[in-house]
Amino acid sequence: MKGAKLFFDCLVKEGVEVMFGYPGGAVIDIFDELDNSPIRFILTRHEQGAAHAADGYARASGKVGVCIATSGPGGTNLVTGIATAYMDSIPMVAFTGQVPTSMIGNDAFQEADIVGITRPITKHNYLVTDVNELPGIIKEAFFLAGTGRCGPVLVDIPKDIQQAQTSMTYPNKAEIPGYSPVYTGHPKQIEQLAKAIKQASRPILYVGGGAVASGAAEELRKLVAKTSIPVTTTLMALGVFPETDPVSLGMLGMHGTKYANYAIMDSDLLIAVGARFDDRITGKISEFAPHAKVAHIDIDPTSLKKNVRVDIPVVGDVRRVLKDLNKIVKPGQIGPWLKQISQWKKKFPLTYESKGDIRPQYVIEQIHKMTGGRAIITTEVGQNQMWAAQFYTYTEPRTFLSSGGLGTMGYGLPAAIGAQVACPDRVVFDIAGDGSIQMNIQELTTAVTNSLPVKVAILNNGYLGMVRQWQELFYKKNYAGTVLVGNPDFVKLAEAYGAGGIRVTEKKEVVPALKKALKYPGPVLIDFRIAPEENVWPMVPAGVSIRQMMSGLA
Amino acid sequence: MRHTISVLVENKFGVLARVAGLFSGRGFNITSLAVGETMDPAISRMTIVVDDQGSPQIMEQVEKQLNKLINVIKVQDFTGGESVDRELILIKVKTTTNTRSEILEIARIFRARVVDVSLHSVVLEITGAVDKINAILNLLTRFGVKELVRTGKIAIARS
Numbered sequence: 001m002k003g004a005k006l007f008f009d010c011l012v013k014e015g016v017e018v019m020f021g022y023p024g025g026a027v028i029d030i031f032d033e034l035d036n037s038p039i040r041f042i043l044t045r046h047e048q049g050a051a052h053a054a055d056g057y058a059r060a061s062g063k064v065g066v067c068i069a070t071s072g073p074g075g076t077n078l079v080t081g082i083a084t085a086y087m088d089s090i091p092m093v094a095f096t097g098q099v100p101t102s103m104i105g106n107d108a109f110q111e112a113d114i115v116g117i118t119r120p121i122t123k124h125n126y127l128v129t130d131v132n133e134l135p136g137i138i139k140e141a142f143f144l145a146g147t148g149r150c151g152p153v154l155v156d157i158p159k160d161i162q163q164a165q166t167s168m169t170y171p172n173k174a175e176i177p178g179y180s181p182v183y184t185g186h187p188k189q190i191e192q193l194a195k196a197i198k199q200a201s202r203p204i205l206y207v208g209g210g211a212v213a214s215g216a217a218e219e220l221r222k223l224v225a226k227t228s229i230p231v232t233t234t235l236m237a238l239g240v241f242p243e244t245d246p247v248s249l250g251m252l253g254m255h256g257t258k259y260a261n262y263a264i265m266d267s268d269l270l271i272a273v274g275a276r277f278d279d280r281i282t283g284k285i286s287e288f289a290p291h292a293k294v295a296h297i298d299i300d301p302t303s304l305k306k307n308v309r310v311d312i313p314v315v316g317d318v319r320r321v322l323k324d325l326n327k328i329v330k331p332g333q334i335g336p337w338l339k340q341i342s343q344w345k346k347k348f349p350l351t352y353e354s355k356g357d358i359r360p361q362y363v364i365e366q367i368h369k370m371t372g373g374r375a376i377i378t379t380e381v382g383q384n385q386m387w388a389a390q391f392y393t394y395t396e397p398r399t400f401l402s403s404g405g406l407g408t409m410g411y412g413l414p415a416a417i418g419a420q421v422a423c424p425d426r427v428v429f430d431i432a433g434d435g436s437i438q439m440n441i442q443e444l445t446t447a448v449t450n451s452l453p454v455k456v457a458i459l460n461n462g463y464l465g466m467v468r469q470w471q472e473l474f475y476k477k478n479y480a481g482t483v484l485v486g487n488p489d490f491v492k493l494a495e496a497y498g499a500g501g502i503r504v505t506e507k508k509e510v511v512p513a514l515k516k517a518l519k520y521p522g523p524v525l526i527d528f529r530i531a532p533e534e535n536v537w538p539m540v541p542a543g544v545s546i547r548q549m550m551s552g553l554a
Numbered sequence: 555m556r557h558t559i560s561v562l563v564e565n566k567f568g569v570l571a572r573v574a575g576l577f578s579g580r581g582f583n584i585t586s587l588a589v590g591e592t593m594d595p596a597i598s599r600m601t602i603v604v605d606d607q608g609s610p611q612i613m614e615q616v617e618k619q620l621n622k623l624i625n626v627i628k629v630q631d632f633t634g635g636e637s638v639d640r641e642l643i644l645i646k647v648k649t650t651t652n653t654r655s656e657i658l659e660i661a662r663i664f665r666a667r668v669v670d671v672s673l674h675s676v677v678l679e680i681t682g683a684v685d686k687i688n689a690i691l692n693l694l695t696r697f698g699v700k701e702l703v704r705t706g707k708i709a710i711a712r713s
Binding site: 115116119120123124127144176177178179300301302305306 | 564571621624625626
């Protein structure tokens with residue numbers, strides 16, 4: 001069998017249903033076999049779009065996302081998408097074509113050392129040098145991508161390997177001597193954690209993306225039902241605990257709620273669950289949670305004690321550790337703490353000025369209302385991302401898809417496409433800015449040609465808003481490079497791509513426009529002209545304690 | 555403080571780049587590195603000497619990050635533990651008729667082997683632990699060292 005045909009055999013046996021990608025000279029042989037395989041192929045209009053779509057598919061479905069590109073520029077165009085998935089630990093396998101093995105290293109046409117380039121942004125990567133190794137490598141790639149701390153794996157397949165004949169078949173199992181993630185937490189450590197919970201008077205759960213990846217939402221709810229410990233989540237974990245619950249504190253960190261940050265700072269037991277103490281969470285690290293004993297549950301031992309001291313480390317899969325913990329945990333005496341937190345929640349709610357221009361927060365609240373909170377929200381990066389995180393009430397995991405770690409502008413639209421492929425029956429909304437939407441707007445074609453009815457809400461303020469906000473607050477309003485003069489007419493642009501286009505310039509048009517968009521049978525873009533200098537509040541300036549929150553209104 | 559880390563890795567292309575990238579990506583300098591096959595040709599051993607720059611947390615991270623690499627099978631930090639280490643150096647020392655006998659006497663005391671002699675220089679092979687090598691280097695420097703080649707330290711656990 002030809003390597004290219006075997007490639008699809010392997011993917012089918014791995015259960016792959018869809019692949020996002022873009023062809024080219026070094027992958028023609030693989031594409032030549034495409035029609036003989038049952039795998040659905042989504043042609044994006046840029047390789048970066050393919051990587052983000054595979055990532056969005058993975059985040060929405062929990063399965064491994066798959067993308068493919070040709071050698072050289074095809075591979076380098078995947079790089080941002082791979083790095084995005086790496087920073088957020090998203091399971092993905094990226095395939096690239098490579099020049100024939102005999103030409104590797106000779107500066108051949110469209111040659112790039114993509115294995116070298118992606119080494120620091122993949123969990124692992126492979127250059128296939130023998131067609132007989134292809135099935136084993138593909139098996140390992142999927143195994144690595146989707147187990148332990150998940151992440152992207154790249155497989156580089158030279159053209160002659162795709163053409164070569166082999167009689168090898170897909171193995172049942174991957175055996176990698178140096179890879180054995182620890183899933184079960186150490187019982188002694190879990191006992192210690194249970195003891196600490198019993199003794200704590202001001203505990204808090206700080207929950208990150210690891211809880212989503214491990215499918216721990218149910219165990220987390222059980223833990224809270226037993227102990228009433230308040231929960232704050234990172235951007236990566238929005239929805240893993242219902243924000244409608246009285247002990248939910250929403251998001252913490254730089255643009256987190258005041259009550260979440262105050263609770264962290266006053267806590268005496270901080271339980272980090274699948275989170276990694278990112279600088280956007282901790283602010284000035286030496287002043288973070290100063291009174292707290294720190295417990296940290298994570299599947300990746302390198303996450304423990306990387307940024308902060310840890311008193312009770314538990315290495316293991318979050319879901320399994322919480323399950324074991326739930327068997328023995330007993331609630332502590334935290335009545336006064338819960339009272340304090342509910343007072344903070346009343347005193348410092350997320351709020352915004354509602355007069356005058358269209359406020360982006362209002363738009364997001366209306367999207368929440370009109371989709372019954374059942375939509376999958378993707379975001380671009382910047383103010384749009386923070387408003388989407390703050391003002392939509394998330395109640396289920398895998399409904400908020402956003403580039404958290406890398407902060408990749410241009411992520412939202414292709415990710416929405418991937419999510420819509422994974423969840424054809426759900427409404428998928430990309431909350432965008434007028435800056436970042438232009439980084440991958442070509443993917444409107446992908447949505448149109450594949451009949452994927454994603455909705456794009458551009459919060460159009462004519463600025464690169466988040467950078468402008470920093471310039472306003474910390475750089476004496478020197479709006480260098482952030483004024484987006486010459487934006488295209490987004491409505492006409494959407495129409496040119498074959499999508500629907502709606503412009504909204506007044507508050508009273510917001511709801512009718514959303515109604516129209518939700519009824520629209522295909523992809524649709526809404527250009528909301530929002531208050532141009534609206535800021536994201538509250539805000540902790542970079543490098544200071546998260547107790548010191550700035551706010552525009554309070 | 556210097557740490558000697560012994561790392562068992564799969565003997566595959568690109569593994570050295572992964573290990574080196576782990577250090578370079580964090581701005582750490584490798585003091586020395588020695589790599590060779592073990593009895594099992596599918597497995598290689600790397601002995602890496604690295605300075606912790608005064609922070610034990612850095613070493614903890616390095617060790618964990620090494621373990622995280624897919625091709626790494628086992629990581630051991632030999633620092634302060636029960637291990638034996640050796641380094642081999644080749645050193646080319648300037649000689650004159652006046653200094654040759656003194657240099658050869660130093661070589662004899664340190665059990666260095668003379669592997670090449672010419673009119674104006676002598677090449678010595680010296681094996682030993684760091685202290686011994688530093689001691690002989692100190693003695694030979696004043697004669698003029700034309701070239702020095704070191705293998706980097708290798709280490710093995712005591713039984």
